[in-house]
Amino acid sequence: MAYRETEKMRQRKAEARKRIVECTYQCVEEGGFRSARVTRIAGLAGVATGTIYRHFESREDLFAEIFRLATQREVDKVSEALATSGNAAERLERALRQFAERALRGPMMAWSLIAEPVDPKVEEERLAYRKAYAKLFEKAVRDGIAEGCIPDQDARQSSTCLVGAIAESLVGPLSPTQTSQSACATTDDNDSLVDSIIRFCMQGLTGIRR
Structure with missing residues (x-):
């Protein structure tokens, strides 16, 4: 039986x-x-x-599952920020700020998602989610071009640059070595860092000095 x-x-x-x-x-x-x-x-x-x-099937499969779960939560938060009121440039700035602020509030998880050396299977997930972020940003850039608040440009390339810029700018501050040395960092320190990152991204995107 x-x-x-x-x-x-x-x-x-x-x-x-x-x-x-x-x-x-x-x-x-x-x-x-x-x-x-x-x-x-x-x-x-x-x-x-x-x-x-x-x-x-393997430890790598388990880690890939955790990576998908954790990163999807962050993608959803960025998507929510992009769905708020305001013109496309304002919404995009809000989404970038959301990304950076959430990363700094949970530095170890953010480091794991953005930069920690991982197995190839997890690295594939990392690349897939970078594309997911870029796709969201690309739509916002296209909307901004149509609205006239963002200059005409290659929206796909610009969105890829945004993902790279904000992720790379957080690697140092999020690294376990750095965070252990600056455990006494204040909210003001993080606010200043986030403002600097967003200023760079938005000036590069719009050409407007902020």
Whole structure:
């Protein structure tokens, strides 16, 4: 007689998977992907290490899942900012500010998503999400050109440059070495940094000195 999985068993598996994902997310949030060891994750989730591999083919697959989950949250926040009121340039500035401020509020997770050395499978996800950000920015730039608040330009190339500029400008401030040395950084310090990043991005985009 063929084995038939019961609803209760399916629910237990789903709950175990959820705990594994949540505990891995916690590990990455606290110490980056490098701190998310399978044995630690299993201990936090209350499962055997073999259980993790029944839900995910490899450690890299698990990390890719966490990367997708964490980055999609950030993409959604940028999308929300771009959907607010105001002209396209104002909305784009708001979205860039949202990106930078959220990164600085959660520096370890942001570092993990933006710059931490990762396995090829996770790096593929990083590239895919950079394209997702660029696509959102591209639409805003095109809207701005149509509205007349942004000069005519190659919207696709400009959006790619925006993603690169804001991500690269945050690498130093977010790096674990830097953040451990500047644990006493104030909100004013972060505000000044964000203002500087946004000023650079918007001046490059609009040609208007801010």
